[in-house]
Amino acid sequence: MKPFSKIISIITPFDKANVDTDQIIPKQFLKLITKSGFGKFLFYDWRFNHDGQKKTDFILNDSYYQDSQILVTNENFGCGSSREHAVWALKDFGFDVIISPSFADIFYSNCFKNGVLPIILDIQNIKKLLQFKDKVELDLHSQTIIFGSESITFEIDLHRKIRLLEGLDDIDLTLKEDDKIGIFEKNSSRISIFE
Amino acid sequence: MTETLFEKIWNSHVVVERENEPSLIYIDRHLIHEVTSPQAFDGLRVNNRKVRRPDLTVATIDHNVPTTDRSLPMIDETSSTQIKTLEQNCQDFGIKLFGINDPNQGIVHVIGPQLGITLPGSTIVCGDSHTSTQGAFGAFAFGIGTSEVEHTLATQTLWLEKPKTFEIIATGKRKNSFAVTSKDIILSIIKQIGTDGGTGHVLEYHGDAISDLSMEQRMTICNMSIEAGSRAGLIAPDEKTFDYLNNRKFTPKNYDELVDDWKNNLMSDANSKFDKSFTIDVEKIEPQVSWGTNPAMVSDVTSKVPTPEEFGHNNEIQIESAKKALSYMDLKPDTAIVDIPIDRVFIGSCTNARLEDLKDAAEIVKGKTVNSAVSAMVVPGSQMVKLQAEELGLDKIFKDANFEWRESGCSMCLGMNPDILKPGERCASTSNRNFEGRQGSGGRTHLVSPVMAAASAIAGHFVDVREWC
Ligand code: SF4
Numbered sequence A: 001m002k003p004f005s006k007i008i009s010i011i012t013p014f015d016k017a018n019v020d021t022d023q024i025i026p027k028q029f030l031k032l033i034t035k036s037g038f039g040k041f042l043f044y045d046w047r048f049n050h051d052g053q054k055k056t057d058f059i060l061n062d063s064y065y066q067d068s069q070i071l072v073t074n075e076n077f078g079c080g081s082s083r084e085h086a087v088w089a090l091k092d093f094g095f096d097v098i099i100s101p102s103f104a105d106i107f108y109s110n111c112f113k114n115g116v117l118p119i120i121l122d123i124q125n126i127k128k129l130l131q132f133k134d135k136v137e138l139d140l141h142s143q144t145i146i147f148g149s150e151s152i153t154f155e156i157d158l159h160r161k162i163r164l165l166e167g168l169d170d171i172d173l174t175l176k177e178d179d180k181i182g183i184f185e186k187n188s189s190r191i192s193i194f195e
Numbered sequence B: 001m002t003e004t005l006f007e008k009i010w011n012s013h014v015v016v017e018r019e020n021e022p023s024l025i026y027i028d029r030h031l032i033h034e035v036t037s038p039q040a041f042d043g044l045r046v047n048n049r050k051v052r053r054p055d056l057t058v059a060t061i062d063h064n065v066p067t068t069d070r071s072l073p074m075i076d077e078t079s080s081t082q083i084k085t086l087e088q089n090c091q092d093f094g095i096k097l098f099g100i101n102d103p104n105q106g107i108v109h110v111i112g113p114q115l116g117i118t119l120p121g122s123t124i125v126c127g128d129s130h131t132s133t134q135g136a137f138g139a140f141a142f143g144i145g146t147s148e149v150e151h152t153l154a155t156q157t158l159w160l161e162k163p164k165t166f167e168i169i170a171t172g173k174r175k176n177s178f179a180v181t182s183k184d185i186i187l188s189i190i191k192q193i194g195t196d197g198g199t200g201h202v203l204e205y206h207g208d209a210i211s212d213l214s215m216e217q218r219m220t221i222c223n224m225s226i227e228a229g230s231r232a233g234l235i236a237p238d239e240k241t242f243d244y245l246n247n248r249k250f251t252p253k254n255y256d257e258l259v260d261d262w263k264n265n266l267m268s269d270a271n272s273k274f275d276k277s278f279t280i281d282v283e284k285i286e287p288q289v290s291w292g293t294n295p296a297m298v299s300d301v302t303s304k305v306p307t308p309e310e311f312g313h314n315n316e317i318q319i320e321s322a323k324k325a326l327s328y329m330d331l332k333p334d335t336a337i338v339d340i341p342i343d344r345v346f347i348g349s350c351t352n353a354r355l356e357d358l359k360d361a362a363e364i365v366k367g368k369t370v371n372s373a374v375s376a377m378v379v380p381g382s383q384m385v386k387l388q389a390e391e392l393g394l395d396k397i398f399k400d401a402n403f404e405w406r407e408s409g410c411s412m413c414l415g416m417n418p419d420i421l422k423p424g425e426r427c428a429s430t431s432n433r434n435f436e437g438r439q440g441s442g443g444r445t446h447l448v449s450p451v452m453a454a455a456s457a458i459a460g461h462f463v464d465v466r467e468w469c
Helices: A085-093 A105-113 A123-129 A158-166 A168-176 A178-187 B005-011 B038-046 B079-091 B110-114 B130-136 B146-155 B182-193 B213-229 B237-245 B255-265 B308-312 B318-331 B356-364 B383-391 B395-401 B452-460
Strands: A008-011 A010-015 A068-073 A097-100 A117-120 A136-139 A144-147 A151-152 B014-016 B023-026 B031-032 B057-060 B097-098 B123-125 B140-141 B157-160 B164-171 B201-206 B231-237 B276-281 B289-290 B298-300 B344-347 B373-376 B403-404 B425-431 B444-447
Touching: A008 B023, A010 A123, A068 A123, A085 A105, A085 B005, A085 B140, A097 A123, A123 A144, A123 B383, A136 B231, A168 A178, A168 B146, A168 B157, A178 B014, A178 B023, B005 B031, B005 B140, B005 B201, B005 B213, B031 B110, B031 B146, B038 B146, B110 B123, B110 B383, B123 B130, B123 B298, B130 B140, B130 B213, B130 B231, B130 B237, B140 B231, B182 B213, B182 B276, B182 B289, B182 B298, B201 B213, B213 B231, B213 B237, B213 B356, B237 B255, B289 B444, B308 B318, B344 B356, B344 B452, B356 B383, B356 B395, B356 B452, B395 B403, B425 B452
Parallel strands: A010 A068, A068 A097, A097 A117, B031 B057, B031 B123, B057 B097, B123 B140, B164 B201, B164 B276, B201 B231, B344 B373, B344 B425, B373 B403, B425 B444
Antiparallel strands: A008 A136, A136 A144, A144 A151, B014 B023, B023 B157, B289 B298
């Protein structure tokens, strides 16, 4: 994974609660064979009409937000089925940060597995961010979001923070034990299937 | 200190161990299929990683292969993409694939043992929960998700919390060992310990009634362990195990040496401690039929569909779920099980589509005809099973009786290929899951053994197969 760096971006205000993973990525798109490529199906039923035309009144179809990397939304984001595809779709669409008053558990941990930063903020700050139109500056290192003349700090588990900053995924961490795996294989040679 | 079989296998596979943290466990065998692997390979590619041990990895195609003529173009384009992707991935990463036209193709949990890939005392994973099947050989075998498939490909290890141990002691002798099968034993166990009885535990089965079973029957038991909530089932290897694996295609060269070692080591020590224990007397077991929408909703064939209260006792949640199940299954309480008519029969799946299963079912079917109201099919668990069955003339027996005889695959066990139930259709199935919509949206599944399925196909409703043999 790429190390997580400072983000300067406008916010996509998405003032909805209880957004479930079936809305984030509907189940007819689960048969894809890559982690990438799910972005075009993100919020499919909200973004497109039955004839496949873009709905002009849906915020993600507004070109102003095209390069936004930050989604600000309302409580219980990512509830429902545990599919990892939901995070793949958000990431592929371009979101590196999701800010919400609360997240569903599995969705929250799936974010970290895929290099997406989920931030929990209180409702007051969410309201302020939903209104803010200019670019904000988000720094994971100092755990701050600077918007206009204001600045907020956010909480995050230290281990998870380090992993994002260093761009380490589960496999990278295991590969730090590579020598131990090698020693294990040497000491008790495994029986190859095709000797 | 005494150790259980599971603890011995675990301890011999620990690569890294730290207090209060999961342990890094080495994986000896990684089996792959087309549905849960594509994103894992994609992840490797994006990060420029290799497969650490292609020599411990093997792939096949089973979940969405057509079971009809394989030369026809595939009906479902996404399925065909998944299949082509696996072919490409195996080629790119140097993994041996038993592809769609390979004589060794079959349901992943059927071919592992059949090819001698499964070994006692080993750790085995696959991106599919019924990997537990291979625990019948005294291996720690369990299902994993897509992220873990990628992790195993890259590192040949997994971080795991150590599960607890649960011994299931099966005593006594089955009254009619042809009509009362290992499927009936495991369904009875799940009926009693519940679908979450084994959660967090590895089940180890032992006792006279287990030693008495053939390897194929033992696989049925371990296969369904996960329907009791546990991730793996385990049976200590014995002479039957060693005979079964001898002279298979991939049986290791130094097999005799290995067997000597396994004989001395692969068993729970006398007086070893399990976290939980349950005893069942198989003498009392009758053929079983599920009536609801989870594998604990099961009745004796001579009894009736229970009322929700009889099923749930005083547990409100259970009573509610039984009500929902009866309504989905369109069944009234107090209906005799043998009065339930059926539309379809499916003999197949990694639970019950090995050679013995087909032989036993054919024994019942021989010289009879499927009831005119029923459509019935046999889907062998692997191409090798199919071939062996054909050599014995079983295909002819089934076809003469109006069963369809198919190519191997998962088929109607989960309905990812065109083999599905229509809404409202009622099916006697030898598979392992009777969840809502499992075999097709609105379809109604009754789990039974192969001989029960065969007899019911002939009768057009459930019957007590003990009266037939
Ligand atoms: S036969 Fe059914 S349970 Fe077995 S692997 Fe295939 S889909 Fe899974």
